[in-house]
Amino acid sequence: MLFNSATFLIFFASVFAIYWFVFNHKKHYQNILLLIASYVFYGWWDWRFLSLILLSTVVDFYVGTWISNSQVVKRRKFLLGISLGINLGLLGFFKYYNFFIDNWIEAWSSLGVTMHASSLRIILPVGISFYTFQTLSYTIDVYRKKIEPTKHFINFATFVAFFPQLVAGPIERAANLLPQFSAKRMFNYSQATSGLKLMIWGFFKKVVIADNCAFFVNQIFENSHAYGSTELALGTVLFAFQIYGDFSGYSDIAIGTARLFGFDLMTNFKFPYLSKNIADFWRRWHISLSTWFRDYLYIPLGGSRVSIKKQVRNVFIIFLVSGFWHGANWTFIVWGGFHAILFIPLLLQSKNRRHLHENKIRTIEILKIFSTFVLVCLAWIYFRADSILSANDYMINMFKGNDFSMGVFIKSPKYLLLTLICFSSIILLLFEEVRAYLKGDNEVLLSKTGSAFYILLIMFMGVFKNPIEFIYFQF
Amino acid sequence: MRLFLINIIKFGLIVFLLAQLFGFGSLYLLRKSAFYKPSFLANQVIDKEFDYIILGSSTGLTTLNSLQIDSITGLSGINLSMDDTSMGSHYLMLEHFFGLQKKTRYCVLTISDFNMDKENSEMSGNDYRFLPFISESYVYDYYKTYEKGFIKPLVHSKYFPLLGVGYYNAEIFYPSIMSLFQREKRNRFDNKGNYKFPNTNLNIDREFKDVSFDVKNPFFEKIKSLCEQNNVELIVYQPPIFKRRSYTLDSIKNFINHSNILKGKQYFVDFLHVNEEGREKATEALANVLKSI
Numbered sequence: 001m002l003f004n005s006a007t008f009l010i011f012f013a014s015v016f017a018i019y020w021f022v023f024n025h026k027k028h029y030q031n032i033l034l035l036i037a038s039y040v041f042y043g044w045w046d047w048r049f050l051s052l053i054l055l056s057t058v059v060d061f062y063v064g065t066w067i068s069n070s071q072v073v074k075r076r077k078f079l080l081g082i083s084l085g086i087n088l089g090l091l092g093f094f095k096y097y098n099f100f101i102d103n104w105i106e107a108w109s110s111l112g113v114t115m116h117a118s119s120l121r122i123i124l125p126v127g128i129s130f131y132t133f134q135t136l137s138y139t140i141d142v143y144r145k146k147i148e149p150t151k152h153f154i155n156f157a158t159f160v161a162f163f164p165q166l167v168a169g170p171i172e173r174a175a176n177l178l179p180q181f182s183a184k185r186m187f188n189y190s191q192a193t194s195g196l197k198l199m200i201w202g203f204f205k206k207v208v209i210a211d212n213c214a215f216f217v218n219q220i221f222e223n224s225h226a227y228g229s230t231e232l233a234l235g236t237v238l239f240a241f242q243i244y245g246d247f248s249g250y251s252d253i254a255i256g257t258a259r260l261f262g263f264d265l266m267t268n269f270k271f272p273y274l275s276k277n278i279a280d281f282w283r284r285w286h287i288s289l290s291t292w293f294r295d296y297l298y299i300p301l302g303g304s305r306v307s308i309k310k311q312v313r314n315v316f317i318i319f320l321v322s323g324f325w326h327g328a329n330w331t332f333i334v335w336g337g338f339h340a341i342l343f344i345p346l347l348l349q350s351k352n353r354r355h356l357h358e359n360k361i362r363t364i365e366i367l368k369i370f371s372t373f374v375l376v377c378l379a380w381i382y383f384r385a386d387s388i389l390s391a392n393d394y395m396i397n398m399f400k401g402n403d404f405s406m407g408v409f410i411k412s413p414k415y416l417l418l419t420l421i422c423f424s425s426i427i428l429l430l431f432e433e434v435r436a437y438l439k440g441d442n443e444v445l446l447s448k449t450g451s452a453f454y455i456l457l458i459m460f461m462g463v464f465k466n467p468i469e470f471i472y473f474q475f
Numbered sequence: 476m477r478l479f480l481i482n483i484i485k486f487g488l489i490v491f492l493l494a495q496l497f498g499f500g501s502l503y504l505l506r507k508s509a510f511y512k513p514s515f516l517a518n519q520v521i522d523k524e525f526d527y528i529i530l531g532s533s534t535g536l537t538t539l540n541s542l543q544i545d546s547i548t549g550l551s552g553i554n555l556s557m558d559d560t561s562m563g564s565h566y567l568m569l570e571h572f573f574g575l576q577k578k579t580r581y582c583v584l585t586i587s588d589f590n591m592d593k594e595n596s597e598m599s600g601n602d603y604r605f606l607p608f609i610s611e612s613y614v615y616d617y618y619k620t621y622e623k624g625f626i627k628p629l630v631h632s633k634y635f636p637l638l639g640v641g642y643y644n645a646e647i648f649y650p651s652i653m654s655l656f657q658r659e660k661r662n663r664f665d666n667k668g669n670y671k672f673p674n675t676n677l678n679i680d681r682e683f684k685d686v687s688f689d690v691k692n693p694f695f696e697k698i699k700s701l702c703e704q705n706n707v708e709l710i711v712y713q714p715p716i717f718k719r720r721s722y723t724l725d726s727i728k729n730f731i732n733h734s735n736i737l738k739g740k741q742y743f744v745d746f747l748h749v750n751e752e753g754r755e756k757a758t759e760a761l762a763n764v765l766k767s768i
Contacts, residue, residue: 006626020476187476196483417649452490459494459641460648 001044003253004207004464011041012257019261020187027184031158034261038163042126045167049125052090057160059086060135064142064149064156076143083139091132094125099328127167129325133292135160138174140296147175155181164257168250170268170288177265185262195259197446201432202252204454207462209425210245213238214463215418219408221384224394228403232394236377239384241426244273247286252443267442271433273376274361276368278342279352281376289325293318308348315347316340326383331391335382342375359440421461491637498636501651506607508654510662512557513571513605519659519666524578526550527710527765529668530565530698531585532599533558537748538714539585540758541667547762552579554668561599562590562694563621569701570613571605581765582702583710586695587747588688588721588734596621596693602629603643609633674751677743683718690725710768715757717746731764733757 001008015037023029043050063083067076108114138159141147150156159178165171220227220235227235248269255265268288275281282290294303301314316337323336346352361369378395385391409419432444446454505511509519527550529539535556545551555568565584572579598621608614609632618629632639640647654660664670702709710729713721720735737743742753749757 187479189476189479192479193482413653414645414649417653418645448486452486452493455490456494456497459637460497460644462641462644464642465645 001041003250004203004462007044011037016260024187025184027182028154030185030261031154031181034163035154035158035161038158038161038166041163042161042166045126046123049123049128052094052125052128053131053161054157056087056090056132056135057157059083060139060160061150061153061156064139065151067139067142068149080139080143084136087132087136091128094123094128096328130169130171131160131166133171133289134173137171137292137296138178141174147178150178150182152182162258162263164254164261164263165251165265168247168254169286170251170254170266171292172265172288173292177263180263188262191259191262191264194445195256197256197451198252198259198443199256200451200454200458201444201446202249202254202256203458203462204249204425205245205252205429206249207464208245208457209422209429210242210249211463212418212422212425212461213242213245216408216422217242217384221394224385224390224397227397227408228405229398229401230404230406231408232398234406234409236381236398238422240273240373240377240380241422241429243380243383244269245429248272270442271437273373273430274369274433274437275372275376276355276358276365277346277351277372278339278375279346280355281372282339282343283356289322293322297321311347312344315343319343330388331382331385334388334391335379338379338382342379359437361434361438425457425461494637494641495635497648498632498638498640501640501648502607502609502632502636504651504654505647508651508658508660510650510654510660511604512555512568512664512668513608515661515664515668516553516555516572516577517575517608519661520553520577522551522553523576525552526579527552527581527583528572528579529554529556529583529585530568531556531583531712531714532560532564532587532590534587534714534747535583535585535712536664536668536670537672538754538757539583539712539761540669540671540754542665542669543755543758544762544765545667547759548766550765552581552583552667554664556585556668557601557604558670559599559601561597562586562593562692562698563596563617564599564602566694566697566701567602567605567614567617569698570617571608571611573701573705574608574611574613578705579707581708581710581768582698583712583761583765584698585712585714588686588713588723591690591692591695591723592688594691594693598622603639603646606632606639606643606647609636609639671751671754672744672748675744676750677717677740677745680740681718681746684720686719686721688721688723690723690727710765712761715742715749715753717743719746729768731761733760736760 001011015033019030019033023033039050039053042053060083063079067079070076070079138147138156142149150159155178158181159172159174162172162177217235217239220231221239224232224235251268255268258265266288268286270284270287272281272284275284298314298318301317302310303314304311306314319336319340320333321336323332323334323339326332326335343352346354381394381398382388382391385394408415410416432446436444506514507518509515526548527544529535529541529552531539533556536554536558539554539556541552541554555572557564557568569582598618602618605614605617606629609618609629615630615633618627622629626638626642628638628642640651650662699709708729710731711727713730713732713734715737716734717737717740722732722734723730737749737753737756742749742756744750
């Protein structure tokens with residue numbers, strides 16, 4: 001079920017009404033309702049894959065309890081291994097099986113050995129990377145004795161499958177979200193209105209910015225050799241805003257929806273295109289994933305408490321794994337590696353923690369923000385391209401600088417109008433974000449008039465005829 | 476919760492009214508424009524009586540030149556074909572034509588074999604172009620009968636134009652803004668309703684094929700009976716197709732089959748559409764037949 005569909009509107013309104021009017025003050029029933037709603041929400045896409053969620057849920061619920069009950073280190077480790085094995089095994093099979101098989105065959109064939117192994121037709125279950133990481137965080141935290149295991153299966157199952165953030169995050173930590181299922185929920189006016197406003201802002205980012213940008217981005221990236229330098233450069237900029245609008249739009253809708261049910265989810269994006277360097281960018285982009293990798297991979301590897309050589313190694317591992325998390329394609333790994341290369345000079349100069357918690361932009365810093373954005377855009381080319389070769393071609397053609405035509409953006413009145421919509425909505429987005437950034441807010445807080453204005457923009461400038469799936473569903 | 480609901484209702488009502496205002500405004504502007512064929516016919520075509528009209532999809536639009544037909548035959552006609560449309564759209568256009576109190580002696584219906592073979596009554600993707608005329612019963616009834624899906628934005632636009640205008644914003648809302656400044660602007664057709672493809676040649680080949688079709692499309696019968704009701708002679712015209720001869724064993728009155736009259740790539744831009752040279756030849760051939768009628 002897509003957030004940007006009429007089905008979701010009806011689904012959401014029905015669940016909301018039953019939640020607050022029928023089961024108000026009955027938290028157990030509210031949780032059961034949320035669980036059923038979450039399974040319906042997920043099953044709407046493909047009910048068969050509910051079994052995977054259910055399997056992860058059952059495994060981690062019991063493993064969590066058994067780990068907590070055991071004081072024997074070996075046994076605890078063994079149990080953690082079971083959880084990691086099953087969860088990562090499912091993820092690996094559904095997401096990476098064909099990638100490994102194809103690369104294995106290719107590696108041997110490059111040595112002159114012909115191998116026959118057929119790829120399987122595997123459908124990637126929507127959101128598997130997200131809920132797998134969420135449920136893993138629970139088992140690992142129980143193992144680390146950071147949290148107590150829950151005794152309530154329904155609460156745990158709802159935590160794993162909570163529909164607002166099930167398929168594309170934010171990847172919640174058990175320590176933050178799980179206790180909220182045990183707490184009594186009272187309808188909170190300001191929480192609900194802020195949730196609703198955040199949903200409006202999220203929809204604007206998704207259906208107005210991302211989906212309109214997609215019109216040009218798809219044309220340019222699918223046939224990049226047919227375009228000149230300016231078109232390719234602008235195509236990259238539009239993709240930067242497409243993926244941002246798409247993904248952060250989803251997060252905003254998810255967080256807003258959760259607030260309407262009385263839940264607080266973590267901030268997932270904090271104005272990433274106002275970052276002053278790459279390290280700052282990674283503190284603002286997909287925060288729930290980068291902090292996940294920090295806590296469960298970077299720190300166990302030694303983090304920043306090891307020699308500088310090992311720190312560099314750790315940074316590379318984190319970025320490469322983060323790239324690979326996005327998809328079974330070398331392009332994502334190169335994208336991760338690209339960011340690692342941009343990050344390491346900051347680490348070596350101990351500048352990676354600069355601009356922490358800043359909410360001011362000095363005039364000179366505008367240049368820093370711009371150069372960071374340009375670097376991020378270059379990396380996006382690898383993220384979006386079908387293969388490394390086509391990304392390289394794209395990059396070469398873009399830097400050739402031999403054709404400055406704007407053809408694709410002005411080819412007909414319709415194209416010109418869409419170009420205007422894309423760029424004016426991007427300017428609006430940046431205007432709102434700079435305002436929120438300077439105020440020190442974590443998110444764009446719309447006024448009543450602002451909300452009305454953006455609803456009208458969504459209605460009359462959004463893409464509804466051919467709704468586009470959220471990009472991160474495929475991850 | 477009570478306060479929340481009251482405020483949401485108040486806020487929703489204001490936004491709804493504003494959106495309705497934009498919706499009505501947009502449809503009004505488009506209705507008064509000449510951007511799409513239905514509005515063009517209502518506002519820019521002053522003549523009330525014609526000798527012939529041409530109905531069809533992109534093949535009718537780009538194959539036949541009503542100016543050339545007029546100059547050969549001495550008749551007066553107009554091309555009402557619209558690209559990417561189906562037989563249902565042609566039917567609706569004919570209804571619209573009569574709805575505007577216009578008259579014609581002949582109706583040249585441009586067909587395609589695959590369209591005639593279709594058994595299902597389906598709308599085309601470009602039927603939203605009639606949306607500014609949703610208050611007319613024939614448009615509303617057409618949408619009501621044939622629009623599919625859950626929301627049905629076209630049907631419900633009769634009372635909630637925000638739905639249709641929002642859903643088809645690129646096709647309705649943006650052109651309506653454009654027509655605010657350029658009321659006379661037409662969407663790729665001249666003042667006689669014609670459009671021609673750039674003069675390029677087809678660069679791929681295919682084997683010659685005979686294709687038979689049956690007359691199954693329910694809209695064909697509807698068009699026939701609408702013509703009969705209005706004393707209009709229906710002429711069914713099969714335009715040239717590259718290396719294809721289409722034929723039917725069903726009897727069609729006044730069937731002009733020109734599917735195989737243009738031989739050679741030099742007349743086509745693709746398998747279905749002719750270029751400028753092909754257009755001239757095909758129009759001439761039809762004009763000569765019309766002249767003899």
